[in-house]
Amino acid sequence: MKNVLVTGFEPFGGETTNPSQEIARQLNGRVIGGRRVIGRILPCVFGAAIEELEGYLVEFSPELIIGVGQAGGRAEITPERIAINVDDARIADNAGLQPIDRAIVKRGPAAYWSTLPVKAIAAALRAKEIPAAVSQTAGTFVCNHAFYGLMHALRKKPRIRGGFIHVPFSPAQAKKGQPSLPLETMVEAIATAVAVSLRTRRDLRVGEGQVS
């Protein structure tokens, strides 16, 4: 059976949980679309996150990789369109690193596109009444870093698809007035994203852009 890799992140920034970690744990071992899901947790550390991810690419030879991370404050499941070649950390990572305006890959391209069908994923989630929207930036912290590292590793492997999806806080994390989604909904959302990615070769051509 072929493998799909779903990664989550350990908690960071003073949080004690990270929904992406729970999603990776819960999906580990599931069979979706005839593929086995391997769920793994990455450290929220610049450099180490990419190194671990690269190790999993060698270990499991996945045909599809979906990185998942927490974007506290967002209300929707957000497939990311693009990874950019910069680290610019507003807070320290879990090893105390706080790079500012630093290239992830020296002389690497400014950005890599996700090779997931991001619009089809957003549409499929909304069809299940799960709030979803394509995001135009994964930020400049460890998630964007790992996403860029993933797409750099896949740059000469066009048949292996990869990308990144940010998820909101879980209800336990959200402070008053902050949006959140139940963990089960987020697990279902990422399972759906795996299924849609496996069956969709060509993304939808519908406007998902933001006007400002």
Ligand code: PCA
């Ligand atoms: N979210 C952070 C890093 C780890 C995570 O889950 C981010 O968006 O960069």
